Amino acid sequence: MVPLLETDFEFTRALRAYTAAVGSACxxxxxxxxxxxxxxxxxxxxxxxxxxxxxxxxVALVWDERHGWALAVETHSAEDLLIVCYLGHKLLARPAEVARFAAKALSGRPGLAEPPQLREAGAHDWLTDRLRPYVTGLLKAS
Structure with missing residues (x-):
């Protein structure tokens, strides 16, 4: 059995690598x-x-493990971000696809208005497995 601390570290590293690839594509x-x-x-x-x-x-791109990617705007106070639109039904869309979504939304052609419910939160092993290629560099901003 893999220690919990090790799996947490691996998930953090994988999510950071994926987020960096999306950021780079944008x-x-x-x-x-x-x-x-x-x-x-x-x-x-x-x-x-x-x-x-x-x-x-x-403006920011935000992602969570329940709804996937969304475009949001900052508020003028300590309130939560205001979600403008959602990418759709791909929880871990390729970075280039997220970049195209962001560009379209910024040009006035938003995505979905309602959040897709893609999965329940919590089991990060599943996400780690799918994000691992970003850590090893097999998947880039393509």
């Missing part, structure tokens, strides 16, 4: 990417650009 550097490996696991990528509807708010 033109964002690693300093723009953060992850939270709690339950639900999540990721955040700060993007350049603004939405016409929210010209004074920063």
């Amino acid at each position: 033109g964002a550097g690693p300093e723009s990417c953060t992850v939270d490996t709690g339950t639900p696991a999540s990721a955040y990528i700060a993007l350049d650009g603004r939405l016409r509807r929210y010209p004074d708010r920063d």
Whole structure:
């Protein structure tokens, strides 16, 4: 049996590698990417650009293990981010696909308005297995 600490580290490393690959595909550097490996696991990528509807708010891509990728805008207070649209029914979409989604949304062609319920949060072994190729460099921003 693999110790829990080791599997947590592997999941964190894999999620960071995937998030960095998505950030790179979107033109964002690693300093723009953060992850939270709690339950639900999540990721955040700060993007350049603004939405016409929210010209004074920063834009970000956000991911969580229940709903996948979404485009969000920052609020003016300590409130949660305001989700604008969702990518769809791929929990771990390829980085290039996430980048195309972000570009379309920033140009005024948003994705889904309602969050897809893709899976329950918690079992990170499943996610680690699917994200592992990003750690080893087998999958890049393609």
